Amino acid sequence: MNTDFDFKNIGKRTPYKVPDDFFDQITEKTLMEAKRRDIRSRKIRRLWFSVASVASVAALIVFGLFADIDNTGKGGAIPLDTLNNLTSLNDTSYENGDSLLSPDLNSPSGTRSNRSEIDKVISNMSDEEIKLLADISYNDLFFEQPQQ
């Protein structure tokens, strides 16, 4: 049995082989793949930004709605008649088969003011944002579609 081993006998040789044209093609292939992924990640980032913008607008609308209701009451409480009006409005709307988003000119002034605020925000939104908001609402599991 040998008792010594000299690393110089091996040197840097390895038993591995590589396909002939591998190193000629790998740079171009990798650059193409890197650019493809770069474009994809930029698209995803842009989409997230759009969704986040629309979600922020939606959150502002909801926040504005409740803040306005809250301001009509004294000491931060929502007055009972406002709640009753809201409840009756909802009932009437569903009974008549109308959408809650349709303007109701006969509703109490507080609610009418909320509607006009929503109208104002929506009129300031671009077509794309409105479409995206509509899509989000349509795909929301908890959003009840009005009955035809």
Added chain:
Amino acid sequence: MGERSDEFILSMCKRVESKDAGFTLLMNKYKEKIYWHIRRIVVSHHDAQDVLQETFINVYRHIDKFEGKSKLYTWLYRIAVNESIRLLNNKKIDVTSYEEICDYLVNTLRDTSIEGCDSILIKFQEAILKLPEKQRMVFNLRYYEELSYEDISEILNSSVNALKTNYHLAREKVKKYILNN
């Protein structure tokens, strides 16, 4: 045309209009060294190709953030080592232990090595593949790449003294394996 300096390549990569040309120079300069380092870790050509691509795709995506605190090639080796370990860890999902990973790598080595090559070369690689992960990394970077312990320390995030000890242990284990098999 001579080989471009790392500073020149980096300055090209950081400008939007010359990023692709800079990346091509960078990859042409380092692809073979990085490939062989990866190959000695993951063994199969197919895996080495995947890891090499992932390594340079990461470089392409993050080169803007490279501040030059470390050398460019130690940064490349570091990404390559991390990507190689990630690939081996993914394989661990299929097998249960480090020994099984070693066996898998040794079998791949036997299946894919050059036909009729000197059997001592296969035995030598087997000995390296049977080393613990840290010793294997140090051995490859020191023995094949001839990097300084300071550079290896940057790549493996380990102290120079620990690396020297690991390299010495690795050499002894390789020698013992060759003599006993």
